[in-house]
Amino acid sequence: LAKTTQPISMDSYEGQEVNITCSHNNIATNDYITWYQQFPSQGPRFIIQGYKTKVTNEVASLFIPADRKSSTLSLPRVSLSDTAVYYCLGTSRGSYIPTFGRGTSLIVHP
Amino acid sequence: GAGVSQSPSNKVTEKGKDVELRCDPISGHTALYWYRQSLGQGLEFLIYFQGNSAPDKSGLPSDRFSAERTGGSVSTLTIQRTQQEDSAVYLCASSLRRAAGTNTDTQYFGPGTRLTVL
Numbered sequence: 001l002a003k004t005t006q007p008i009s010m011d012s013y014e015g016q017e018v019n020i021t022c023s024h025n026n027i028a029t030n031d032y033i034t035w036y037q038q039f040p041s042q043g044p045r046f047i048i049q050g051y052k053t054k055v056t057n058e059v060a061s062l063f064i065p066a067d068r069k070s071s072t073l074s075l076p077r078v079s080l081s082d083t084a085v086y087y088c089l090g091t092s093r094g095s096y097i098p099t100f101g102r103g104t105s106l107i108v109h110p
Numbered sequence: 111g112a113g114v115s116q117s118p119s120n121k122v123t124e125k126g127k128d129v130e131l132r133c134d135p136i137s138g139h140t141a142l143y144w145y146r147q148s149l150g151q152g153l154e155f156l157i158y159f160q161g162n163s164a165p166d167k168s169g170l171p172s173d174r175f176s177a178e179r180t181g182g183s184v185s186t187l188t189i190q191r192t193q194q195e196d197s198a199v200y201l202c203a204s205s206l207r208r209a210a211g212t213n214t215d216t217q218y219f220g221p222g223t224r225l226t227v228l
Contacts, residue, residue: 034216043114043201043219044153087152097166098217100145100153 004088009105018075020104022088025069033064033071034089038103044087048073075106083108112136114220116202122226123192131187131223135204141215143203144177144187147222153201159185192227199224 005023012018024033032051036044048055050062050071061074075082087103115134123129135142144156155169159179170176174192179185189196199222205215 036217041221043203043222044217045219046216049216097155097158097168098143099155102152 004090004099004101006086006088006101006104008102009107011107011109012078013109014079015077018078018082018106018108020073020075020086020088020106021070022073023070024088024090027068027090031090033062033068034098035060035062035071035073036087036089036100038085038087044100047086078106078108080108080110082106114202114204114218116200116220116223118223119221120224120226122228124228125194126191128188128190129192129225131189131200131202131225133185133187133202133204133220135183135185135202136206136218137183139204139206139218140182141205142179142185143205143217144185145201145203146171146198147201148198156187156200189225192225194227197225197227 006020010020032049034049035047037047038044048057048060048062050064052064052068055062063072071088073086083106085103085105087100089098089100114136117132121129140161142159145153146156147153157170157177158166174190177185177187187200201219201222203217203219205217
């Protein structure tokens with residue numbers, strides 16, 4: 001299975017921009033890179049997905065370099081409600097099984 | 111519309127007993143996943159169903175674990191002779207289909223079943 005690597009935890013303050021980087025060296029050629037958010041006692045929920053370059057939606061931006069071996073989730077002007085665990089997700093070549101990893105626990109302080 | 115539902119939300123059982131966990135996916139979703147999440151850990155893939163194809167059971171940790179999906183809809187995860195290390199949150203997710211040209215679907219998760227084995 002593909003191995004994704006993210007920081008275990010991050011701290012930020014309200015109003016700041018947060019960037020979380022994930023490495024996924026063995027991502028399948030035709031796979032998209034997907035990020036999920038999980039609040040305590042809830043299942044993960046989809047945030048954003050992209051293939052390369054930059055994708056932006058109402059929640060976040062996703063930056064993917066040309067080699068696609070990493071991606072960066074950018075959360076603009078975080079609030080306390082953005083405190084959650086963020087997972088990047090990929091699949092390895094020859095597999096369709098997604099690998100979530102341990103995720104990044106983001107804590108936003110007042 | 112209705113999302114993915116799971117039941118029960120909490121299950122406490124004694125070591126050695128069998129348990130059944132249920133997942134109702136979003137109507138029309140052909141793919142269904144089961145994951146396990148231990149306290150403070152990430153999601154561990156267990157099993158994957160896609161349409162009428164044979165399920166991918168490569169993530170099941172032992173032969174005490176099994177799952178079925180009847181009629182391409184509801185799925186049941188069964189754990190026989192439960193052990194304390196089986197205590198975790200069991201999450202189910204469904205997706206509409208494998209996106210054309212990629213292997214990455216957008217998965218919709220249920221709230222999970224918290225299993226505690228005493």
